[in-house]
Amino acid sequence: MGGEERKKRMYKGFRPPGGIIHGERTMELVREFGVEYISPAGRDAAVVKFGGGKKEQKQEKKEGEEGEGEEGEGEEGEGEEGEGEEEKEDSIVILPFRWSTVDAYYYMETFSKLRTIKGELPEAVQTEETLKKFYIAQIDSAIAEGQAQQQGKEKGGGAKYLSFLFHPFLNDSPERLQVFEDVVKYLAEKRDQGQVWLARCCDVTEWIRQHPGMVGADPGWDETVWR
Structure with a gap:
């Protein structure tokens, strides 16, 4: 080669x-x-x-x-x-990411303006429990939306994608590491119940190519600029 x-x-x-x-x-x-x-x-x-x-x-x-x-x-x-x-x-x-599923959005001071723009959280740096609450709520919401679309057989629906990002340097305390483990355990439980598929982006991409009708054509681009 x-x-x-x-x-x-x-x-x-x-x-x-x-x-x-x-x-x-x-x-x-x-x-x-x-x-x-x-x-x-x-x-x-x-x-x-x-x-x-x-x-x-x-x-x-x-x-x-x-x-x-x-x-x-x-x-x-x-x-x-x-x-x-x-x-x-x-x-x-x-395969987009949402700022609300990125740990830096909660933990970093430099994201204070983005938190204000989004209007979901106060400007101040957020606690570990806040991150856990929002992450788990989004997991549950994605599962519910996916199930509803499958039952309704909506075009371009039936497969909801969600990614989570944890930066190692931001999870350097016992409290943050525990929340990281709690979220991963919750995802594993949902996987074992057959409610979610945990996979690498390359594997998700291959699945989408084999099932093109399961996703739409609009990723809902987020072009928010805050710095």
Whole structure:
């Protein structure tokens, strides 16, 4: 494998600094180097087409239009066909993070303005228990929303994506480490109950490619600037 090929296959995805994609240049590089997913600030997992601006939403195929791609290897009975190679190359999976699921949003003084803008929390640095309360509430909400969409068979629904970020340097006290462990244990319990799937972003990306109808085309970009 040549140097250029290694470079292109080194990374499967990335999280842009500050959570914002700045201009088409970033998307051009993502496409050039074969990046499979990106994780900007946003709300929902989505598949977005390249070209015409980073916010151009994926257009649904016309009724009766046949795709030329191979059928995905998803579970039987899903009623979803995987995307063809051409469609994969023309789009990117978005696996966004929410600021409310990032520990720095609660623990760091430098995020005080963002807390004020969001209006969810006071400006002051928050306690470990506040983080735990908000994290668990969002887990429960994502589970409930996913179940409701599956039951209602809403188009582009049925799969709710949520990511959590813990920085090691911010969890250096017994109290914060305990909250980290509590959240992880809660997620493990929900996994064991069959209510959530805990997976790496690359695995989630592969699943979405095999079940493209389970997510929409709008990730709910969050371009909040506070510093």
